[in-house]
Each structure stands twice: as C-alpha cells, then as structure tokens.
Amino acid sequence: MQKVIKYFFKTIVTGFVVSCAIIAIMFVLEAMFGRSFKIDASLFKEMGYYFLYGIVLTAINSTYFDFMNNRIEWKKYKRYRFTLSILGSVVLTVIGIFIIRLFIALVLEQRSYSEFIANENHRFYVVCLMITMVVTLAFHLIYFYKKSQENKVKEQKIIAGTASAKFETLKNQIDPHFLFNSLNVLTSLIEENQDNAQKFTTSLSKIYRYVLEQKDKELVSVEEELSFAKTYMNLLKMRFENSVFYELPESVKNPDAKVVPLSLQLLLENTVKHNIASETKPLHIRIYEKGDYLIIENDYQKKEVLQDRKGVGLQNIVDRYSIITNRKVRIEQTEKHFKVELPMLTKQIAIMETDYNTQESTYRKAQKKVEDIKGFYGNLTSYIVVNIGLAALNLITSPAHLWFLYPAIGWGIGVAIHGMTVFNYMPFLGSDWEEKKIRELMEKDKQDKWQ
Incomplete structure (x- = not known):
C-alpha cells in the first residue's frame, strides 16, 4: 500500500x-500572437x-509504460515493442481525453x-494527443538515456569483476602448482639422499615463505626474483647435483624493473x-638481461614422453602478463635451445586492483552521475516553475512588453549548458564524438600501462 501511495504521489x-x-x-505562444491576459x-x-x-494523462501514460x-518480457517480441507502446499510448490517451472532457461537460459545466x-470535435483530441505524444517522447528519451547509462555501469562492473576474478584465479594456481612440484622433488630426494632431503626441507620452508609473501602481488622487482631464483636453483642442484648448471646476472641494470612474481x-x-x-x-640454464626483457x-633436451611443453606454469605467466600489460611474453624454440623472454616493466599508470577497489570506484562514479542528474532536474524544475x-506576472501587468523572456533566455542558456555537461552531449562535435573520444582515451590508457 505504501508503494502505491508513493507511486501515486510521484505521478x-x-x-x-x-x-x-x-x-x-x-x-507564451498565445501572447506572441496577441492575446492579453x-x-x-x-x-x-x-x-x-x-x-x-496534464496530471490525468501523465498518470495514464506513466502507468502504461511502467507496465x-x-x-x-520482451525478449521474443523486441521488434513489436515500439509499435505496441505507441499504439497503446495513443488509444489510452484518446480514451483519457474523452473521459476528461466528459467529466468537464457533465460535472463542472452541468x-x-x-x-x-x-x-465534440476531433480537433480537441488531435491537439491534446500531439502534446501528449511530445511529452511522452521526451520522457522516453530520458528513460532510455538513463537505461543506457545504467547498462554502461553494469558492463564496466562485469568487465572489472571478470578481470579481477581471472587475475586472482591465475595467481592462486601458483601456490598448489609450486607445492605439488616441490613435493615431487622431495619424494625423489628421500629415496636417493636423506641428508639432502633434510636440507631440502629446511630450504623449502624458507622458499615457501617467499611464495606466500609474493603470490598476492601483481609485480615484484627483478632483483628479488633473481635472488629467489638463485635459492631455488640451489635446491634443484641438491637433487640433480652435476646434472644441472645455471648462470645468473650478478647485478640488475635497472633496479626499478619488475616482473610477474614467481615467474622465474x-x-x-x-x-x-x-x-x-x-x-x-x-x-x-642461463638467465640474463637483453634490452628491456x-x-x-635452456638447452633443448626434450623428454620424449612429454608431448606438450607449454604447461600450467608457462601459460599462467602468459595470461598474467596479458592482463596487466600490452607487452607480450616471447617464446622461442630451436633445435638446440628453448627461450622465454619476460618483459621487464618500468612504468605503471594503472594496475588492476584485485580487491573491491575497482567496483567501489565504479559505484562512486555512478553515484556521482546520479547526483549530477538529480541536480540538473532540480535546476530544470526551478527554471520552469519560476519562469511560469x-x-x-508579466502577462498580467504589462503584456505589451514581454520582459520575462530576458531572464528565461539567460537562465535557459545556463540550464542548457548544465544539461549538456551532465549528459555529455556536445551538438557541435557530432553524434559520434563521444564514442571516438572514449576509444581514443582507452587506447591511450592501454599505452600508459606497464611498458
């Protein structure tokens, strides 16, 4: 009941x-054609x-279009929606005009x-119907614009949420993947050399601490990653001894360079x-810097039993890089060598947040947009009421001089500018200017990611 009363009052x-x-x-039109008031x-x-x-016809059409x-459900009948809406509005408006005129004639004029x-004359209905259709069209334009803005916000929320969930999933793959492989190494060492297995277990705990610390980060410094790689390679040598050799750079050329954590x-x-x-x-195995990669x-000595070289680990790195930068992970294979080139990122304008910051930011923008629209409608309402x-007052006191047009025009320009600002409408820049500008800014944003 409360909803009905609220809806009735709003109407x-x-x-x-x-x-x-x-x-x-x-x-105003009648005054311009010589009518005195x-x-x-x-x-x-x-x-x-x-x-x-105005009130009765607004109530009829508002209720009809809300229904x-x-x-x-228009999914199956989208092509008929516009036609049915217009026809229904015309029929109900004509019926409403007839009922109003009948009420005026029988009750008010006796x-x-x-x-x-x-x-009765059909001209009465045509004029009222035309005015109603103009008002209805205006309300529809406002309604569809608001819906389009809401859909844009929802779309951005979905995009941000999907990217955030995807990035989080990719990072969470690292933890079990690393543990699974480490346990395999430990199992082999227990069978071959129990002393090395004990040392491996101690070192593994230190490495695993690093894994837990770094796996929730988007990026880490190359220096940290190389230091970790050195410790990890020492663990591998406990098992393989003289079967594995590695080379690492002694220092990093750019201390600000970063890579995806645990990629090495x-x-x-x-x-x-x-x-x-x-x-x-x-x-x-050789690790070195070349340019900004x-x-x-490593030597390409493929095990014949394994067919697919691009497993979870490598694909994980490729996918994580694709989310936070436009630069690609390069993979090169020859008869003697296999090479992976990781982009070293040095500039960060925007990194995808993996918590709710993106969604909260989108919500705040949408909330501000709604407040701006409400402010415009308040300004427009004040403009209409005051100028009426x-x-x-003008038409009653001095109809010969229409002085009320001066504040109406001046204020009206302000309202028009306010509306164009709120609804991002720039008539002199073309209908597709906004979309072009959005695409331009999106491309610029891509270029300003990690380089």
Missing part, C-alpha cells in the same frame, strides 16, 4: 510539473483544465450527455620437468 508531482511546462509554453476566474479555470489534463517496461456529444620459479620448474638432465647430458634460456510565475 501527481510529475503531472503537475508537466502541466506547468505546457501552461508556460501555451501562454487578465487575472480573473476564467484564467484560473483555464489553468485548472490544463492541470487536469510495458517492467511487467512484460451540460447534458447529448449536448456534449453534439459539440615456474619457468625453472618447467625447464627441469620437460628436459633431460643427467651427468652425461647436463642441462644448462629478462631472458630464461514571471510569465504570468
């Missing part, structure tokens, strides 16, 4: 505002009729039904897993 207010706008427009009963009676038509938009029918560990795991490593055929290169009063 009356909307109808009142619409009626005020129609009164202002009609009185006097404050008397006939003037208030005429205004009362305007309010009666059409919210109560009917005429008979036969006299009312005899004096994943690549080193893949290298040992997918290649033969024995004392007769040792595996050499960190290169991990000024127009009435």
Whole structure:
C-alpha cells in the first residue's frame, strides 16, 4: 500500500510539473500572437483544465509504460515493442481525453450527455494527443538515456569483476602448482639422499615463505626474483647435483624493473620437468638481461614422453602478463635451445586492483552521475516553475512588453549548458564524438600501462 501511495504521489508531482511546462509554453505562444491576459476566474479555470489534463494523462501514460517496461518480457517480441507502446499510448490517451472532457461537460459545466456529444470535435483530441505524444517522447528519451547509462555501469562492473576474478584465479594456481612440484622433488630426494632431503626441507620452508609473501602481488622487482631464483636453483642442484648448471646476472641494470612474481620459479620448474638432465647430458640454464626483457634460456633436451611443453606454469605467466600489460611474453624454440623472454616493466599508470577497489570506484562514479542528474532536474524544475510565475506576472501587468523572456533566455542558456555537461552531449562535435573520444582515451590508457 505504501508503494502505491508513493507511486501515486510521484505521478501527481510529475503531472503537475508537466502541466506547468505546457501552461508556460501555451501562454507564451498565445501572447506572441496577441492575446492579453487578465487575472480573473476564467484564467484560473483555464489553468485548472490544463492541470487536469496534464496530471490525468501523465498518470495514464506513466502507468502504461511502467507496465510495458517492467511487467512484460520482451525478449521474443523486441521488434513489436515500439509499435505496441505507441499504439497503446495513443488509444489510452484518446480514451483519457474523452473521459476528461466528459467529466468537464457533465460535472463542472452541468451540460447534458447529448449536448456534449453534439459539440465534440476531433480537433480537441488531435491537439491534446500531439502534446501528449511530445511529452511522452521526451520522457522516453530520458528513460532510455538513463537505461543506457545504467547498462554502461553494469558492463564496466562485469568487465572489472571478470578481470579481477581471472587475475586472482591465475595467481592462486601458483601456490598448489609450486607445492605439488616441490613435493615431487622431495619424494625423489628421500629415496636417493636423506641428508639432502633434510636440507631440502629446511630450504623449502624458507622458499615457501617467499611464495606466500609474493603470490598476492601483481609485480615484484627483478632483483628479488633473481635472488629467489638463485635459492631455488640451489635446491634443484641438491637433487640433480652435476646434472644441472645455471648462470645468473650478478647485478640488475635497472633496479626499478619488475616482473610477474614467481615467474622465474615456474619457468625453472618447467625447464627441469620437460628436459633431460643427467651427468652425461647436463642441462644448462642461463638467465640474463637483453634490452628491456629478462631472458630464461635452456638447452633443448626434450623428454620424449612429454608431448606438450607449454604447461600450467608457462601459460599462467602468459595470461598474467596479458592482463596487466600490452607487452607480450616471447617464446622461442630451436633445435638446440628453448627461450622465454619476460618483459621487464618500468612504468605503471594503472594496475588492476584485485580487491573491491575497482567496483567501489565504479559505484562512486555512478553515484556521482546520479547526483549530477538529480541536480540538473532540480535546476530544470526551478527554471520552469519560476519562469511560469514571471510569465504570468508579466502577462498580467504589462503584456505589451514581454520582459520575462530576458531572464528565461539567460537562465535557459545556463540550464542548457548544465544539461549538456551532465549528459555529455556536445551538438557541435557530432553524434559520434563521444564514442571516438572514449576509444581514443582507452587506447591511450592501454599505452600508459606497464611498458
């Protein structure tokens, strides 16, 4: 019941505002064509009729379109929606006009039904119908614009949420993947050398602490990653001894350079897993810098039992880089060597947040947009109401000089600029200017990611 009362009150207010706008427009047009106005009963009676038509027809069309938009499923009948909406609005408007005119004739003017029918003219209905259709079109434009803005916000929320969830999933793959491979190494060491297995367990706990610390970060410094890689390679040598050799740079050329966390560990795991490593055929691994790439290169000694070299670890790195930068991970394979080149990122304008910051930011922007729209409607309502009063005062006191047009035009320009600002409408820049500008800024944003 409370919702019904609230909806009824809202409809009356909307109808009142619409009626005020129609009164202002009609009185101004009539004054421009020479009509003079006097404050008397006939003037208030005429205004009362305007309010009666405006409120009733607004209520009819508002209820009808709310029903059409919210109560009917249009998925299968989208092509008929516009036609049915217009036809239904026209029929209901004509019926509403007839009922209003009948009420005025029988109740307010005390005429008979036969006299009312005899004096009816289709022109009354055409004029009212045209005004109603113009008002309805205006409301539809506002409604569809608001819906398009809401859909844009929802779309951005979905994009941000999907990217955030994808990035989080990719990072969470590292933890079990690393543990699984480490336990495999430990199992082998227990069988071969229990002393090394004990040392491996101690070192593994230190490394695992690093994994837990770094896995929730988007990026880490190259220096940290190389230091970790060195510790990890020492663990691998406990198992493979003289079967694995590695080379690492002693220092980093750019201390600000960053890479995806645990990328070296994943690549080193893949290298040992997918290649033969024995004392007769040792595996050499080289890590070095070349330009703005960190290169991990190893001898290509593929194990015949493994068909697909690009496993979880390498694909994980490729996917994580694709989310936070436009630069690609390069993979090169020859008969003798396998090489992976990781982009070293040095500039960060925007990194995707993995918590709720993105969604909260989108919500705040949407909230501010709604507040701006409400402010514009408040400004527009004030403009209409105040200028109606000024127009009435002008037409009553000095109809020969339409001085109310000066504040109406000046304020109207301000309202128009306010509306264009709120709704991002720039008529002199073309209909597709906004979309072009959005695409331009999006491309610039991509270029300003990590380079």
